[in-house]
Amino acid sequence: MARNICIVSAKGGVGKTVVTINLAAAMMLDRRPVVALDADLKMSGLGLQLGMFHFPVSLNDILNGRAGLLEAMYIHASGLRIIPASLGVREASAARLRKVLAHPALHDSTVLVDAPPGLEKNALAVLGACDEAIVLATPEIPAVADAMKTIMAAEKAGTKVLGLVLNRYRKGQLLPKEIESACGVPLLGVVREDREIAKSIFRRMPVVVLKPKARSSRDFRRIGAALSVPAGGAI
Template identity: 35%
Template sequence: MGRIITIVSGKGGVGKTSLTANLGVALAQSGLKVLLVDADVAMANLSLILGMQSSPITLHDVLLGESTIGDAVYDGPGGVFFVPSGLSLEAYRRVDSERLESVIRSIQEKYDYILIDAPAGIEKNVMAAIAAAEETLIVTTPDSPSVADAIKIKLVAQRLNVNPIGAIINFVRNEKGEIRAQDITKLLELPVLGTVPEDPEIRRSFMQENALPMILHKPNSPASNAIRKIAQKLSGKAVEAESEAKGQGFFSRLFGKFRKK
């Protein structure tokens, strides 16, 4: 049975979606079979970061009972598999996110890791994304509003009987005034699995014409190196940095767009 981990944060914009994509690719590069699920059913972003814009069947269709989960799994870049969320506001309004748990559990045995990208906050769709998993990874930035919200989301996970396994500190600049990793460990009562520096390559990699997760586009950037370490800590498997995916981008995108699994 694979591990199902929801990437959560409380506060928005701290890097959940970016980390889901890049951590997923890093785990896949170590030989694991990885499925990424965009459970941000209102504001789907993961497709853009993976460089996959058009997916005819989405999680919306699955949650509406109109398609099976198998029909919504696509080949993504870097060897990951991917379930996109839909963009239609009308479908979003009708979606029953409580079905997510049974949908995800039905495919658990097919993958080593299922990483679920949750929306921010503690609303119904966030709870559904957490409840669909067995573990959560909490993303925070090194400042008090973000850490305060991280504490809240940890309590939500525990109430849902989902195990918070650790925190990732993102957007680290090592500036005076930032909350240190050891203090975040104490405040959250959780181990810090890794710190990821603020790195412009994260935004650049999806703003270029052939969008790809940073870890494929700039495998040796500071944030890519940090994310590979986190993947290694999570799985216990070494991840080698691959060479820059300039020439492969086109093929990854092509497969991602047109092949379904």
Template identity: 30%
Template sequence: MSHETVYAIASGKGGVGKTTTTVNLGTALAQAGERVAIVDADLGMANLAGFVSLTPDSTTLHDVLSGNASIDDATYRITDNIVAVPSGTGLDEYADTSPEGLREVVADLRERFDYVFLDVGAGVSHETVLPLGLADAVVLVSTPEPAAVHDSKKTLELTERAGGEVSGLVVTRTRPDSDVSYEEIAARLETPLLATIPDDPAARESVYAGTPLVVYEPDGPAAGAYRQLAADLAGIAVADTTVDADAAAESETADSDDETTEGSAEREAAHDDVSSAITEAESDT
């Protein structure tokens, strides 16, 4: 296993597929039997709350960071081996939070799970910079568009100032016939190119279907690319990671008998509820 177990998934701007990347990396590793926690570290513009179908009085990371709840109270079981720690969506709740408490949250989850993914907010603020320094490594997500690449440079600089380390770049919505060199984009940012995620219609379909892409269309090119990325980050095999649609037909049902994540505070969201919730959670794609 890789020694890096806490990853901050970050982007310079919204709308580049950051949450999609977070959810699919986590799901791919959970399918491989790894225990995974996804944390919505975007405290001001939370988008994972719907992922676990929260009710208005549900406990969230906001409650934890305001000192009114434990991390167990805000941990929700999604399916086998994967849980989510969502942030709240209310402005009043956000105003009461202390971002510094995220240090203790990450330390706690690091001890209990094999991998922790922090879905970091875009922009420049203390709550955005803090997770970049708490993670073992930062995965930078960007589309090939110049504006997104330009903003990625800012995130690289913020990571350096926070004392963090960028693992590399993931370029989403790539096209085989594009005249853009994705390797050149990574070189311009002076960071390794970790993966390119093909522009796949199934990605958006999976959002509206309320299912992570690696489950919704496991044989597709984008799902294969996410599985390959998960395998590379973790240094493990996560089923067939070939990105070619015809060659990526390996079923991942062998993982269905993996032990479920334990914890008295982890509550399983109903499948039908999650179906509509992921659409809301993935709104930055």
């Protein structure tokens, strides 16, 4: 059944792209039909993190009505299906994203949408185009404060907040329970700080594929398995 989930955080650099790629890859390994879509239209990074540098057609072209959805769908060496954003500065507005997400070719798939940072016009348009959202935070007070603002923005946009994923977790920082209670939404999972992630970006492979036993891979697999439960289920 078609499902789209935005991976979102107002704060930049907290791991939206890493989490989108690895949750999508985790679901793929669980044999779920999944597509990772880069909605960071100005500073796209999803294709780059996977070592894909040449996209004749991108999401920007679909949004501008210059191409169809299937022309902008690529298959990474891992088997992951991705829809990248333009690597250049091709202007595009996310206003038509909801229509793209409703495309019949995606009807059997979960689409994980990598959102841009911030709460500006395009970021809010991405959030508003998605049915569901996972809000990302790291265990520092500024990131948690931004996660709280993101949750409020999602609720205002009518996007269902499934909950929070805490990324880059390590000891000596805010505790998951404290963050969950500050944000007032369920904690869906914790992804631990892991040096294997930077290495996997260097190797152009999702860490869950490259190093299945790495601690972050185990965390992503756990969250991905819970996400595979259909909407209305446990997550």
